[in-house]
Amino acid sequence: xxxxxxxxxxxxxxxxxxxxxxxxxxxxxxxxxxxxxxxxxxxxxxxxxxxxxxxxxxxxxxxxxxxxxxxxxxxxxxxxxxxxxxxxxxxxxxxxxxxxxxxxxxxxxxxxxxxxxxxxxxxxxxxxxxxxxxxxxxxxxxxxxxxxxxxxxxxxxxxxxxxxxxxxxxxxxxxxxxxxxxxxxxxxxxxxxxxxxxxxxxxxxxxxxxxxxxxxxxxxxxxxxxxxxxxxx
Amino acid sequence: xxxxxxxxxxxxxxxxxxxxxxxxxxxxxxxxxxxxxxxxxxxxxxxxxxxxxxxxxxxxxxxxxxxxxxxxxxxxxxxxxxxxxxxxxxxxxxxxxxxxxxxxxxxxxxxx
Numbered sequence: 001x002x003x004x005x006x007x008x009x010x011x012x013x014x015x016x017x018x019x020x021x022x023x024x025x026x027x028x029x030x031x032x033x034x035x036x037x038x039x040x041x042x043x044x045x046x047x048x049x050x051x052x053x054x055x056x057x058x059x060x061x062x063x064x065x066x067x068x069x070x071x072x073x074x075x076x077x078x079x080x081x082x083x084x085x086x087x088x089x090x091x092x093x094x095x096x097x098x099x100x101x102x103x104x105x106x107x108x109x110x111x112x113x114x115x116x117x118x119x120x121x122x123x124x125x126x127x128x129x130x131x132x133x134x135x136x137x138x139x140x141x142x143x144x145x146x147x148x149x150x151x152x153x154x155x156x157x158x159x160x161x162x163x164x165x166x167x168x169x170x171x172x173x174x175x176x177x178x179x180x181x182x183x184x185x186x187x188x189x190x191x192x193x194x195x196x197x198x199x200x201x202x203x204x205x206x207x208x209x210x211x212x213x214x215x216x217x218x219x220x221x222x223x224x225x226x227x228x229x230x231x232x233x
Numbered sequence: 234x235x236x237x238x239x240x241x242x243x244x245x246x247x248x249x250x251x252x253x254x255x256x257x258x259x260x261x262x263x264x265x266x267x268x269x270x271x272x273x274x275x276x277x278x279x280x281x282x283x284x285x286x287x288x289x290x291x292x293x294x295x296x297x298x299x300x301x302x303x304x305x306x307x308x309x310x311x312x313x314x315x316x317x318x319x320x321x322x323x324x325x326x327x328x329x330x331x332x333x334x335x336x337x338x339x340x341x342x343x344x345x
Contacts, residue, residue: 028259028282028308035260059279071283
C-alpha cells in the first residue's frame with residue numbers, strides 16, 4: 001500500500017465511530033485531505049508533516065462529528081431506528097431459539113421421567129447454556145466481520161438498549177404467562193407435581209433473566225470500550 | 234484574523250459568489266477564499282462541507298461526482314437557479330451592513 005493510503009486509512013478509522021458521516025462525506029473529506037497533502041508536499045514538506053498539517057486544518061474527529069451531526073440529523077436517526085429494529089429482530093430470534101432449546105430440555109426431562117424439579121433445573125441449565133453460546137458466538141464473530149465491527153462502533157448502543165428493554169419486558173411477560181399456564185395445568189396435573197416444577201422453574205427463571213440482562217449490558221460495554229481502543233491506536 | 238462568528242456568517246455569501254464564477258470542489262473553494270482574503274479568512278476546512286451540504290438541501294447548490302484533473306473522484310458544486318438568484322439578496326444585505334459601518338467610521342461607502 002502507498003504511504004499516503006496508509007495514513008488515510010488510519011485517519012478513516014479514527015473517524016469511523018462517528019454516526020454522522022455518510023460514506024459520501026468520508027469520500028469527500030478524503031479527497032480534500034489528498035489535495036491538501038499534495039499541496040503541502042509541493043511546498044517542500046515531508047509526507048508525514050504534510051499529512052499532519054492537512055489533518056489538523058481539516059478539523060478534529062470531534063469537530064467534524066459535531067458539525068456534520070447538525071446537517072445529517074435525519075440520516076443519524078434513520079440509522080438509529082434501523083439499529084433498534086435490528087436489535088429487536090435479533091433479540092426476538094434469540095428468544096425463540098433459546099426458548100426452543102429450553103422446551104427440548106423440558107420434553108426430554110419429561111420423557112426420561114426425571115423428577116419435575118430436576119426437569120426444571122435441566123431446562124434452566126439448557127437456557128443458560130444457550131444464552132452463553134449466543135453471546136460467545138457474537139463475540140467471536142465480531143473479530144471477523146466488518147458489518148459487526150461497524151455495529152459495535154455505531155449501532156450497539158441503540159440495538160442493545162432496545163434488546164435489553166425487550167428482555168426486561170419479556171421478563172415481566174414470561175412471569176405472567178408462567179403463572180397463567182400453571183393455573184391451567186393445575187386442572188389436569190396433580191398440584192404437588194406442578195408445585196415442585198414451578199418452584200424450581202420460577203427460581204431458575206428469576207435468577208437467569210436478570211443475569212442475561214446484566215451479561216448483555218456488561219458485554220456491550222466491554223466490547224464498545226475495546227472497539228474504541230482499537231480505533232484510537 | 235476574522236472572528237469565528239463572522240466567518241460562519243460570511244460562509245454562505247462567499248460560497249455563492251465563488252460558485253457564481255463556475256463550478257468548483259471543496260478544497261479549491263477554500264483555497265480561492267483564502268487567497269482572495271489574503272489569508273484573513275481561514276476556515277476550519279472540514280466545516281465547509283456541512284455548509285455546502287446544507288446549501289444543497291436548501292436548493293441553492295447542485296452537486297455531482299466527477300473525475301477531477303487528479304484522476305480521482307471529486308464532488309463538484311455549482312449554483313442552482315435559486316442559488317444564482319439569491320446572490321443579489323446577499324449582496325444587498327452585506328452592502329447595507331458595510332455602508333452603515335462605513336458611515337459611522339467616516340469612510341467612503343460602497344456604491345454598488
